[in-house]
Amino acid sequence: MTGMALAPRAGAQYARILGIGAYRPSRVVTNDEICEHIDSSDEWIRERTGIITRHFADEDESVVDMAAAAAEKALAAAGISADQLDAVVVCTVTHLLQTPSAAAELAFKLGAGTPAAFDISAACAGFSYGLAIAQDLIRGGSATRVLLVGVEKLSDITDPTDRGTAFIFGDGAGAAVIGPSDTPAIGPVVWGSDGAQTEAIIQDVTWRVFRNGATHKFPSLRMNGQQVFRWAVYEIAKVAREALDSAGIGADDLDVFIPHQANMRITDAMIKQLGLPESVVVARDIAETGNTSAASIPLAMGRMLEEGQIKSGDLALLIGFGAGLVYSAQVVVVP
Amino acid sequence: MADQKEILSGLAEIVNEVAGVPVDSVQLDKAFTDDLDIDSLSMVEVVVAAEEKFGVKIPDDDVKDLRTVGDAVTYIAQAGA
Numbered sequence: 239m240t241g242m243a244l245a246p247r248a249g250a251q252y253a254r255i256l257g258i259g260a261y262r263p264s265r266v267v268t269n270d271e272i273c274e275h276i277d278s279s280d281e282w283i284r285e286r287t288g289i290i291t292r293h294f295a296d297e298d299e300s301v302v303d304m305a306a307a308a309a310e311k312a313l314a315a316a317g318i319s320a321d322q323l324d325a326v327v328v329c330t331v332t333h334l335l336q337t338p339s340a341a342a343e344l345a346f347k348l349g350a351g352t353p354a355a356f357d358i359s360a361a362c363a364g365f366s367y368g369l370a371i372a373q374d375l376i377r378g379g380s381a382t383r384v385l386l387v388g389v390e391k392l393s394d395i396t397d398p399t400d401r402g403t404a405f406i407f408g409d410g411a412g413a414a415v416i417g418p419s420d421t422p423a424i425g426p427v428v429w430g431s432d433g434a435q436t437e438a439i440i441q442d443v444t445w446r447v448f449r450n451g452a453t454h455k456f457p458s459l460r461m462n463g464q465q466v467f468r469w470a471v472y473e474i475a476k477v478a479r480e481a482l483d484s485a486g487i488g489a490d491d492l493d494v495f496i497p498h499q500a501n502m503r504i505t506d507a508m509i510k511q512l513g514l515p516e517s518v519v520v521a522r523d524i525a526e527t528g529n530t531s532a533a534s535i536p537l538a539m540g541r542m543l544e545e546g547q548i549k550s551g552d553l554a555l556l557i558g559f560g561a562g563l564v565y566s567a568q569v570v571v572v573p
Numbered sequence: 574m575a576d577q578k579e580i581l582s583g584l585a586e587i588v589n590e591v592a593g594v595p596v597d598s599v600q601l602d603k604a605f606t607d608d609l610d611i612d613s614l615s616m617v618e619v620v621v622a623a624e625e626k627f628g629v630k631i632p633d634d635d636v637k638d639l640r641t642v643g644d645a646v647t648y649i650a651q652a653g654a
Contacts, residue, residue, distance in 0.1 A: 286612060465633050468617045503614050 249379030253372065254423030255573040256318065256383075259311025259413045260540030261304050262527060263295040272405045275398040283405045288502020292408030292528025294393045301333045301411070302343045305389040308411035308536070309348055315573070316415035318383055320348040323415075325381035326355040327372060329364025329388045329532040331561070332395055333357060336445075344387065354381065361439070362498045362560025363429070364388050364532030365412065366567060369556070370427035372416040387413040388532035395441065397458035406501070407459070408528025412536025414573075425485030428477050429566035438465045439561035459561075466563075470504045474559045475511035481555060481567035492518050493552035494542065494572065498559055499524035499534035508557075519547050531560060539572070548572055580627065580646045587622045588642075591615050601643035609642075629653060 268291055269280040283289055295304060305328060313320060326345040333340040341355035360367040365388040372384040392407035416424075439461045448457055478497075482489060495518050497505050502524055509520060521538035530537060535556050542548045550572055557567035585599035592615050598608075605611040611619065616639075620631045623645070629652035631639075639645045 286614065462633070464613050464617050464636065467614050468621065468633065471617075472621055501614075507618065 247379035249377045250382070250418030251377070252419040252422045252424075253376040253416055254419035255369075255570055256415045256417045257312045257314070257316025257573050258536055258540045258543060259308045259313070259315055260537045260544075261307035261311065261411045262293040262537070263299060263304065263409050265294050265296065266291050267294050267408075269405065272398070276401045276404050278401065278405065286501075286503065287406060288505075288522070288525055289405060289528050290525050292526075293410055295391050295409040299391075301328075301330055301389045301391050302340050302347060304391065304409065304411035305340060305344050305387040305413065306347050308389070308413035309344065309385055309387055311540075312385070312413035312415050313348075316417070318415050318417070320350040323348075323350045323353045323383050323385050325372070325375055325384040326350060326353050327368050327384060327386050328357045329360060329368045329386070330357060330390055331359055331361050331364075331531060332389075332391045334394060340389070348385075350385070353385075360532070360558070360560075360564050360566070361562060362500060362529075362531045362534065363558030363562070363564045363566040365535045366427070366556050366558035367429060367564070368532075369414070369416070369424060369568060369570070370429065370566065373424045373427075376416060376418055382418060384416045385413065386416060387411060388534070388536055390531040390533050392459070392529075392531060395456075395458050397455075400458065400460070402463060403459055403461050406461070406529045408530050410527060410530040410533045410537050412533045412538075412540055414536055423571035425481065425569035427566060427568045428480040428484055430477075430564070432469075432563045435465070435469065435563045438462050438469070438563055467501070467504060467507075469563060470500060470559050471507040471511055474557065474565050475508050477559075477565050477567050478508070478512055478555060478557045481557065481569055485569035487553060487569060489514055489518070491553060492555055492569070494519045494521070494548050494554035496521040496535050496538050496542075496554050497557045499527065499538055500529055500559070532558075543572070577646055577650060580649050581642070583626050584619075584623060584642060584645060584649070587619055587626065591618045591622065599642055601641065601646060603642050604640055605642065605645075606640075623649060627652075
């Protein structure tokens with residue numbers, strides 16, 4: 239059959255992050271408060287994780303509410319209005335409505351008109367996955383300006399009595415507006431998954447089991463901390479190195495390292511593995527924000543910009559890794 | 574084949590490197606957690622460094638059985654170091 243050739247649509251040659259916005263819920267939760275439910279101490283939690291405080295959202299504060307607060311800041315930073323967006327992508331594992339997506343509701347809440355809108359589930363690698371997708375949407379011509387939000391309300395699926403996870407997680411949202419660029423500003427993504435390690439970080443029971451009444455305990459996250467530590471430090475550090483190679487830069491060219499804020503000990507061990515020079519500024523937002531999964535990288539970048547630790551034009555290595563297991567890294571130009 | 578003494582001294586160097594514990598304190602009867610204050614994450618670093626140094630595999634499931642330095646030395650010796 240000799241069909242007609244379909245009209246192609248060309249995208250921008252390159253893409254870049256135009257603006258970042260961060261939102262942390264107002265309630266600050268101390269380690270002492272966490273220890274009301276587990277046999278632990280402020281000192282133990284600080285030593286094992288580097289976490290001093292985290293933020294928890296209010297009962298009636300949804301992931302869409304938090305995402306909107308971060309998105310408005312990112313739009314303002316980018317100098318873009320919501321109606322100029324043509325795609326809205328939300329990375330989350332804690333939008334506790336199976337359908338519809340958080341992204342469609344978010345787009346409407348922002349007054350973004352009728353953009354393409356969808357959620358992605360890549361846990362703590364979500365933001366880095368989303369950045370790769372956003373860049374490809376723009377370069378492929380499917381979108382011109384993309385809103386990408388990493389948002390989590392992990393307090394909803396954390397068991398406050400679980401000694402392995404109760405102190406790790408926090409709530410928050412980080413957003414980025416991505417648009418066309420004349421020069422390369424988001425490096426090639428290096429990403430993947432390892433489904434053989436599904437059990438390393440996992441919701442303990444399915445919604446179906448919960449519905450059928452086999453358990454009355456609301457499903458929550460479980461994590462094998464040692465397994466995740468080993469994987470992150472000794473396997474995923476290689477991914478970070480590949481991302482540098484793919485971007486054509488060396489560790490000496492790097493200004494900033496923003497790993498997913500999983501655990502300060504993982505960050506420290508990764509720096510050692512990567513042999514990063516001391517001149518590289520390292521994100522340590524976990525101390526006051528906890529582990530916010532998909533939100534952690536943009537939250538950390540937002541704080542570093544606000545506090546003047548980094549500046550527009552800096553080269554930042556981002557790496558996300560988490561439940562799946564999944565991982566993703568790329569080098570970006572700081573907006 | 575490394576003998577027990579060689580494994581012990583190699584392991585002591587690793588524990589010193591990872592956790593700053595004096596080499597002389599790393600003796601066969603010492604427990605990693607209770608005596609040497611090596612927590613679960615530092616233990617992973619010790620194990621991975623030991624794997625590289627002695628050319629053995631120590632899976633996560635076996636790490637929890639390595640309570641004392643002696644347990645680790647025996648494990649590494651039997652694993653073929």
